[in-house]
Amino acid sequence: MTAAFLVASAFLASAVEFVEALTIVLAAGLTRGWRSSLTGLAAATVVLAAIVAALGPALKLIPIDVLRLVVGALLLAFGLQWLRKAILRASGYKALHDEDEIFAREAAEARAAGTEVKAGLDWYGFTLSFKGVLLEGLEVAFIVITFGSTQGNIGLAAVGAAAALVLVAVVGVAVHAPLSRVPENTMKFAVGVMLTTFGIFWSTEGAGAHWPGNDASLPGVLAFVILLSFGAVTLLRRRRNVVLA
Amino acid sequence: MRFLRFWWDFVVGDDWRAALGVVIALGATAALVAAGLNAWWLMPVGVAAVLFVSLRQAAN
Numbered sequence: 001m002t003a004a005f006l007v008a009s010a011f012l013a014s015a016v017e018f019v020e021a022l023t024i025v026l027a028a029g030l031t032r033g034w035r036s037s038l039t040g041l042a043a044a045t046v047v048l049a050a051i052v053a054a055l056g057p058a059l060k061l062i063p064i065d066v067l068r069l070v071v072g073a074l075l076l077a078f079g080l081q082w083l084r085k086a087i088l089r090a091s092g093y094k095a096l097h098d099e100d101e102i103f104a105r106e107a108a109e110a111r112a113a114g115t116e117v118k119a120g121l122d123w124y125g126f127t128l129s130f131k132g133v134l135l136e137g138l139e140v141a142f143i144v145i146t147f148g149s150t151q152g153n154i155g156l157a158a159v160g161a162a163a164a165l166v167l168v169a170v171v172g173v174a175v176h177a178p179l180s181r182v183p184e185n186t187m188k189f190a191v192g193v194m195l196t197t198f199g200i201f202w203s204t205e206g207a208g209a210h211w212p213g214n215d216a217s218l219p220g221v222l223a224f225v226i227l228l229s230f231g232a233v234t235l236l237r238r239r240r241n242v243v244l245a
Numbered sequence: 246m247r248f249l250r251f252w253w254d255f256v257v258g259d260d261w262r263a264a265l266g267v268v269i270a271l272g273a274t275a276a277l278v279a280a281g282l283n284a285w286w287l288m289p290v291g292v293a294a295v296l297f298v299s300l301r302q303a304a305n
Contacts, residue, residue, distance in 0.1 A: 069271070074256055076267045076292065081258035084299055093304055138255070199267075200288045207271055208278035209285040224289055232300055239304065 002215050005222075006151050009194040010160030013143045016187050017136040018168035020102075024132030026172070027106035032113075032125025039121055040129030048137040052145060052158070059149040069206025071146045072199050078142070079195025086189035087229055091236035096185050143195075150202050193229055197222045260302070266295035 029037035059067060088094035106128070116123045144161050148154030201221050204211065211217040257264045270291025277284035 073267055073271055077256050077258075077264040080263050080267065080292070080296065080299070081260070084260065084263065084296065084303065087296075087300060088303055091304075142255075196292065200292055203267075203271055204274060204285050204288045207274040207288075209274055209283050209287075211285050221289065225292075228293055228296065232296065236300065236304055 002151065002218060003153070003156060005194075005218065006147055006153065006156055007160040007163075009191070009198065010144055010147055010157040011164045012187055012194065013191045014140045014161035014164035015168060016184060016191055017140045018165055019184060021133045021136040022168055022172045023103050024106055024136075025129050026176075027103050027110055028125045028129040028132070031107050031110040032122045032128070036122040036125030037129040040126040040131075041133050043126075044130045044133035044137060047134060048141050051138075052141050052154075055141075055145050056149065056154045059145065064150075064152075065206050065208070067206070068150050068202040071150050072201070072203025072206050074199075075146055075195050076199030076203055079192055079197075079199045081192075082188060083192030083196050083225075083229060086185070086192045087232045087236065089185055090189060090233045092240050093236060147198065150198075189229070193222070193225050197225045200225070260299050262302075263295050263299045266291065266298070270295070 025037055025041050028040065062070075085094060089096050110124065110128060113124045118126075140161050144157045145154065148157035151157070197218070201211070201218055211221075270288055273291070274284050274287045277287065
């Protein structure tokens with residue numbers, strides 16, 4: 001159960017980030033040329049791989065309770081951000097994430113930018129792609145390292161992330177357009193729920209408390225976070241309707 | 246400075262009170278455990294409270 005939850009969480013969270021990275025790479029590629037955009041993508045991928053390769057083994061040296069406390073607290077702070085935004089989007093208090101709109105904005109900025117050639121590359125296209133992939137990828141790296149290290153299995157978390165990368169890349173090459181049909185807002189909601197669930201579970205263990213039934217209580221924490229989230233959406237929707245009426 | 250700003254935005258985001266609430270709930274859990282109470286229930290309750298306050302502020 002925990003392993004399946006681990007892979008599913010890493011897959012979903014990574015897929016959301018890769019969809020966003022794809023939008024930026026496409027905007028750079030279609031407006032500034034594919035060579036610079038794909039070189040930026042490759043360079044960012046190398047940097048991310050180096051970060052995971054360096055930090056993954058280093059985290060194994062930290063005692064597991066300390067790791068779970070720190071990682072759990074970080075995941076919880078990080079996960080609550082996602083969950084809060086997802087609840088506000090689902091209840092109408094925040095605009096939905098729209099890949100088409102983001103693509104149009106990025107592409108317009110890329111077209112308007114001047115041309116500067118460095119190392120044979122269009123520098124704007126390269127840096128746009130590099131920074132986009134690096135920033136979105138850092139979240140993936142963070143999730144893979146934290147999820148994997150606290151469960152003692154970075155490889156399994158990486159499998160989930162790699163599956164998401166392959167899926168998004170294949171669909172992206174086939175469609176050749178921003179993946180606006182991907183239910184990104186729903187996926188972000190699910191990721192917020194999962195990050196918050198893992199954050200509660202590990203930080204509690206890291207603080208020295210023990211869950212009744214150990215790992216078996218993880219589905220219970222998940223159910224609690226889901227109920228809490230849907231309850232919040234329902235309450236906020238009612239409140240919004242009252243205000244608008 | 247930009248490096249610190251990036252990590253602050255990455256982990257804490259736009260509501261620092263939520264992150265502070267998490268730290269307080271964790272500290273209280275650790276304190277209760279040290280006092281001999283297995284306070285596994287405190288983090289879920291703390292997270293619910295933090296989320297409630299954070300959402301209420303955002304909705305206002």
